[in-house]
Amino acid sequence: MPKVTEKYKEEKRMEIVRSAMQCFGQKGYEATTIDDIVRTSKVSKGAIYNYFSSKEEIYLQILHHQSVQFFKEVEEAFASRHSAKEKLAYLFERFEKESLTEERRTLMRLYTEFWLYSARQDALKKLMQERYDQFTSFVTSIIDEGKRSGEFKEACQSERVAQLFWALRDGNVLHFSLIGEEKGYKQMTRFMEQWFTTYIYK
Amino acid sequence: MPKVTEKYKEEKRMEIVRSAMQCFGQKGYEATTIDDIVRTSKVSKGAIYNYFSSKEEIYLQILHHQSVQFFKEVEEAFASRHSAKEKLAYLFERFEKESLTEERRTLMRLYTEFWLYSARQDALKKLMQERYDQFTSFVTSIIDEGKRSGEFKEACQSERVAQLFWALRDGNVLHFSLIGEEKGYKQMTRFMEQWFTTYIYK
Amino acid sequence: MPKVTEKYKEEKRMEIVRSAMQCFGQKGYEATTIDDIVRTSKVSKGAIYNYFSSKEEIYLQILHHQSVQFFKEVEEAFASRHSAKEKLAYLFERFEKESLTEERRTLMRLYTEFWLYSARQDALKKLMQERYDQFTSFVTSIIDEGKRSGEFKEACQSERVAQLFWALRDGNVLHFSLIGEEKGYKQMTRFMEQWFTTYIYK
Amino acid sequence: MPKVTEKYKEEKRMEIVRSAMQCFGQKGYEATTIDDIVRTSKVSKGAIYNYFSSKEEIYLQILHHQSVQFFKEVEEAFASRHSAKEKLAYLFERFEKESLTEERRTLMRLYTEFWLYSARQDALKKLMQERYDQFTSFVTSIIDEGKRSGEFKEACQSERVAQLFWALRDGNVLHFSLIGEEKGYKQMTRFMEQWFTTYIYK
DNA sequence: GATGAATGAGGATTCATTCAT
DNA sequence: TATGAATGAATCCTCATTCAT
Numbered sequence: 001m002p003k004v005t006e007k008y009k010e011e012k013r014m015e016i017v018r019s020a021m022q023c024f025g026q027k028g029y030e031a032t033t034i035d036d037i038v039r040t041s042k043v044s045k046g047a048i049y050n051y052f053s054s055k056e057e058i059y060l061q062i063l064h065h066q067s068v069q070f071f072k073e074v075e076e077a078f079a080s081r082h083s084a085k086e087k088l089a090y091l092f093e094r095f096e097k098e099s100l101t102e103e104r105r106t107l108m109r110l111y112t113e114f115w116l117y118s119a120r121q122d123a124l125k126k127l128m129q130e131r132y133d134q135f136t137s138f139v140t141s142i143i144d145e146g147k148r149s150g151e152f153k154e155a156c157q158s159e160r161v162a163q164l165f166w167a168l169r170d171g172n173v174l175h176f177s178l179i180g181e182e183k184g185y186k187q188m189t190r191f192m193e194q195w196f197t198t199y200i201y202k
Numbered sequence: 203m204p205k206v207t208e209k210y211k212e213e214k215r216m217e218i219v220r221s222a223m224q225c226f227g228q229k230g231y232e233a234t235t236i237d238d239i240v241r242t243s244k245v246s247k248g249a250i251y252n253y254f255s256s257k258e259e260i261y262l263q264i265l266h267h268q269s270v271q272f273f274k275e276v277e278e279a280f281a282s283r284h285s286a287k288e289k290l291a292y293l294f295e296r297f298e299k300e301s302l303t304e305e306r307r308t309l310m311r312l313y314t315e316f317w318l319y320s321a322r323q324d325a326l327k328k329l330m331q332e333r334y335d336q337f338t339s340f341v342t343s344i345i346d347e348g349k350r351s352g353e354f355k356e357a358c359q360s361e362r363v364a365q366l367f368w369a370l371r372d373g374n375v376l377h378f379s380l381i382g383e384e385k386g387y388k389q390m391t392r393f394m395e396q397w398f399t400t401y402i403y404k
Numbered sequence: 405m406p407k408v409t410e411k412y413k414e415e416k417r418m419e420i421v422r423s424a425m426q427c428f429g430q431k432g433y434e435a436t437t438i439d440d441i442v443r444t445s446k447v448s449k450g451a452i453y454n455y456f457s458s459k460e461e462i463y464l465q466i467l468h469h470q471s472v473q474f475f476k477e478v479e480e481a482f483a484s485r486h487s488a489k490e491k492l493a494y495l496f497e498r499f500e501k502e503s504l505t506e507e508r509r510t511l512m513r514l515y516t517e518f519w520l521y522s523a524r525q526d527a528l529k530k531l532m533q534e535r536y537d538q539f540t541s542f543v544t545s546i547i548d549e550g551k552r553s554g555e556f557k558e559a560c561q562s563e564r565v566a567q568l569f570w571a572l573r574d575g576n577v578l579h580f581s582l583i584g585e586e587k588g589y590k591q592m593t594r595f596m597e598q599w600f601t602t603y604i605y606k
Numbered sequence: 607m608p609k610v611t612e613k614y615k616e617e618k619r620m621e622i623v624r625s626a627m628q629c630f631g632q633k634g635y636e637a638t639t640i641d642d643i644v645r646t647s648k649v650s651k652g653a654i655y656n657y658f659s660s661k662e663e664i665y666l667q668i669l670h671h672q673s674v675q676f677f678k679e680v681e682e683a684f685a686s687r688h689s690a691k692e693k694l695a696y697l698f699e700r701f702e703k704e705s706l707t708e709e710r711r712t713l714m715r716l717y718t719e720f721w722l723y724s725a726r727q728d729a730l731k732k733l734m735q736e737r738y739d740q741f742t743s744f745v746t747s748i749i750d751e752g753k754r755s756g757e758f759k760e761a762c763q764s765e766r767v768a769q770l771f772w773a774l775r776d777g778n779v780l781h782f783s784l785i786g787e788e789k790g791y792k793q794m795t796r797f798m799e800q801w802f803t804t805y806i807y808k
Numbered sequence: 809g810a811t812g813a814a815t816g817a818g819g820a821t822t823c824a825t826t827c828a829t
Numbered sequence: 830t831a832t833g834a835a836t837g838a839a840t841c842c843t844c845a846t847t848c849a850t
Contacts, residue, residue, distance in 0.1 A: 004829090004832095004833080004834065008834095009834090012834090026322065027322060028232070028318065028319070028322055030230070030232035030233065031232065031322075033818080033819065033820080034819075034820060034821080035818090035819085035820095043835090044835060044836050044837065045820095045821085045836080045837065046821095046822080046823080046834090046835060046836050046837065047834070047835055047836075049820095049821070049822075050833090050834065050835075053821095054820080054821080055820070055821095109318060109321060109322075112314075112317075112318060112376065113318050115314075115376050115377070115379065115380050116230065116311060116314060116315050116318070116376075116379065116380075117230070118380060119311060119379045119380040120228070120229060120230055120233070120311075125380065128380055129380065129381060132377065132380065132381060157393075160390070160393050163377070163390060164370070164390070164393065164394065164397060166373070166377065167370055167373035167374045167376075167377055167390070167394075168366070168369055168370050168373055169373065170373040170376050170377065171368070171369030171370055171371065171372040171373025171374070171376065172369045172373070174314065174317050174318075174369075174372050174373065174376065175317070175334065175365070175368065175369055175372065177317070177318065177321045178317050178320060178321040178327065178330055178331065178334065179331060179334060188362070188365060188366070188369070191359075191362050191366065192366065192369075195366060195401060198401065199397060199400065199401070211809095235843080235844060235845080236844070236845060236846085237844075237845095240812090245810095246810060246811050246812065247811075247812060247813095247845095247846090248809090248810060248811050248812065248847085248848085249809075249810055249811075251845095251846070251847080252809065252810075256845080256846085257845065257846095430726070431726060432636070432722065432723070432726055434634070434636035434637065435636065435726070437822080437823060437824080438823075438824060438825080439823075439824095442833090447831095448831060448832050448833065449824095449825090449832075449833060449834095450826085450827085450830090450831060450832050450833065451830075451831055451832075453824095453825070453826080454830065454831075458824080458825085459824065459825095513722060513725060513726075516718075516721075516722060516780065517722050519718075519780050519781070519783070519784050520634065520715060520718060520719050520722070520780075520783065520784075521634070522784060523715060523783045523784040524632065524633060524634055524637075524715075529784065532784055533784065533785060536781065536784065536785060561797075564794070564797045567781070567794060568774070568794070568797065568798060568801060570777070570781065571774055571777035571778045571780075571781055571794070571798075572770070572773055572774050572777055573777065574777040574780050574781065575772065575773030575774055575775065575776040575777025575778070575780065576773045576777070578718065578721050578722075578773075578776050578777065578780060579721070579738065579769070579772065579773055579776065581721065581722065581725045582721050582722075582724060582725040582731065582734055582735065582738065583735060583738060592766070592769060592770070592773070595763075595766050595770065596770065596773075599770060599805060602805065603801060603804065603805065610811095610812080610813065610850090614813095615813090618813090639839080639840065639841080640840080640841060640842080641839090641840085641841095649814090650814060650815050650816065651815080651816065651841095651842085652813090652814060652815055652816065652842095652843080652844080653813070653814055653815075655841095655842065655843080656812095656813065656814075660841080660842080661841070661842095810850100811848105811849100811850085812848105812849105812850105813847105813848095813849095813850105814846105814847085814848090814849100815844105815845105815846085815847080815848105816843105816844100817843105817844100817845105818842105818843085818844095819841100819842085819843075819844105820840100820841095820842095820843105821839105821840085821841090822837105822838105822839085822840075822841105823836100823837100823838100823839090823840100824836105824838105825835105825836090826834105826835085826836080827832105827833105827834095827835090827836105828832100828833105828834095828835100829831100829832085829833105829834105
């Protein structure tokens with residue numbers, strides 16, 4: 001079955017990623033076995049290793065993919081959102097949507113788990129720190145933009161605020177993954193937004 | 203009438219818990235082996251199973267222990283802190299201290315890991331949800347108290363604010379466990395406090 | 405009438421053999437994977453199985469090839485060497501040369517490995533025993549020739565001497581593959597020759 | 607089953623070594639699986655790893671054990687053998703005996719295999735080179751002793767001769783492992799001895 | 809109660825071989 | 830013929846738990 005198109009390979013790759021994402025999200029990275037992924041994906045064990053060199057690499061690819069996807073989508077969204085306020089509003093909107101499907105929630109769990117896993121592996125630690133910087137800088141620049149345009153208070157410390165933004169968001173994700181909808185967590189995002197904007201809007 | 207006193211047994215139990223806490227914090231729950239705990243505690247493998255029925259039970263006991271300890275310490279602290287503001291300030295103070303030693307940070311990592319682990323085990327899920335309620339209620343009641351005493355704005359929704367309080371805190375812990383001191387995370391707690399009080403103080 | 409000439413096929417075959425030889429020599433038979441050979445040879449995995457039915461068959465073909473090659477070269481060399489002394493000298497000369505390049509040493513390692521591998525496989529065992537007989541007979545006949553021509557002592561037992569000749573040679577190869585040049589193994593061949601001839605020359 | 611005597615552990619260890627030796631000898635190091643050893647030894651898989659950290663370690667221990675055993679036995683034997691001639695004779699006597707049982711032959715195969723395996727692993731290479739030096743020095747010193755005592759020719763180069771001694775011996779072992787008794791290999795040792803002594807005896 | 813050796817199912821990964829294209 | 834993706838049994842090693850002493 002040779003000379004397969006790049007598209008075919010990419011799809012196979014995604015099939016593995018999709019299944020792995022599901023398993024990791026449900027059982028956690030360490031608790032997920034390759035056989036779980038095999039069962040979920042209907043791809044053979046050997047085939048998985050044709051596409052990824054290790055279980056960890058699958059994990060990493062998912063993460064990378066998420067990151068890329070996030071920035072791609074955001075960029076698209078920002079094409080039609082020119083003020084800092086609108087941009088910020090978009091981010092909160094996204095977060096709200098993320099809580100709607102189980103698939104998304106699974107992803108969120110996975111994402112948080114990765115922080116901890118990385119914190120214990122020096123090689124990954126650096127990678128995740130860079131990722132953190134990337135996400136923080138991104139929000140920082142929106143705040144700065146808002147300050148320049150007169151939308152946001154000049155006094156607020158952009159970087160600190162950006163860090164707080166992600167802490168708030170990730171803490172929320174963490175709790176939400178456990179608490180689910182019972183405590184009206186969907187509405188929490190709205191509340192967070194309101195709280196957040198109160199502080200930085202002029 | 204046992205040869206071995208209750209006190210002796212309690213101490214042994216604590217020795218195991220202490221060592222397990224260290225191991226779990228450092229390597230994570232799944233990555234920690236019973237042998238790791240044996241090595242760290244100088245308690246024999248068989249003995250561990252005299253005190254705990256499984257690895258998971260140790261995990262759970264630690265969680266319980268942490269919870270009890272937190273409320274015990276807080277209660278003591280509150281004996282001399284009568285206003286809601288002072289009480290809130292105490293909590294932030296605590297958080298700040300927690301980031302100082304590696305041991306504490308280890309604990310924080312462990313604490314966050316619990317969330318994820320529990321989110322995937324129905325039996326634990328309930329337990330953790332109760333725990334979450336307990337912590338949330340606790341803060342809710344402080345806010346309510348502040349509202350009654352005229353310290354805090356009446357308009358703020360106590361429970362939402364309490365939830366946000368813990369989201370902020372846990373998100374911070376999560377990031378801190380990875381980022382460490384490099385990004386001045388110690389000061390983040392201060393910043394969080396300031397931000398938080400700005401919103402609810404009258 | 406095949407599209408592909410016999411010559412083309414033979415070349416492909418040789419390309420595989422060459423690469424396999426290199427891999428087997430470097431990593432050993434068991435440690436060498438088909439993918440190693442694919443990488444080294446630039447022949448596809450499927451193609452290898454068009455020319456050889458299994459990894460073991462490649463191994464065997466190399467062995468055969470070596471054997472044929474040895475006798476072919478020796479025959480050529482003997483065309484201009486008519487005395488038993490000269491013939492013997494030629495063999496030692498060969499051995500000496502063999503130690504000069506890493507490629508040759510790799511081959512020697514491979515050659516020794518064959519013995520062991522074969523010793524454990526009844527089917528091969530017979531083959532290798534025949535090979536051994538062939539090589540032994542070959543030297544035996546040179547000794548006999550030397551005895552007849554008056555070059556060598558009549559008293560020496562030709563077959564025993566031939567066996568000793570190969571034992572000496574293969575032991576040397578074995579040690580050399582590990583020890584390398586450090587212990588002046590190149591000179592060992594000279595020494596062996598001198599020792600050997602002292603015993604059998606008249 | 608705790609607090610087991612050192613003797614018990616040593617016996618278990620030996621049981622594993624014995625079985626491993628048998629398997630390695632029969633199938634070769636790489637072809638032998640841990641399960642083979644489990645089957646042969648009636649020791650559980652986990653237990654094996656309580657005594658040895660890896661398959662390779664078992665291999666190494668066997669080798670070390672052989673080495674130690676050799677020198678111990680030789681030392682004992684030399685207590686009553688004072689001339690260099692007697693000492694040399696003892697070594698040949700040993701070699702002759704070694705070929706008698708299948709167990710011994712298995713060991714010889716194993717021993718030779720190790721040369722090749724080591725030649726491909728830098729860490730082991732050094733170890734084996736040291737081992738080679740040890741064995742070579744040992745024979746060198748016997749030759750030197752013989753020269754001093756007037757038993758052996760002063761002209762012979764002790765170290766070269768020692769190297770040749772082992773090459774001869776190992777080459778013989780290599781062939782014998784394949785050829786077996788058919789070619790009267792047992793008598794080869796005698797022949798080797800005669801040949802060898804002819805050269806160095808005064 | 810304490811000990812730590814034993815167990816063996818289970819995990820990640822490899823690899824010779826096959827076979828659809 | 831050539832290709833190289835797919836297969837899955839086989840490999841080494843781990844580890845929670847048990848239990849004889």
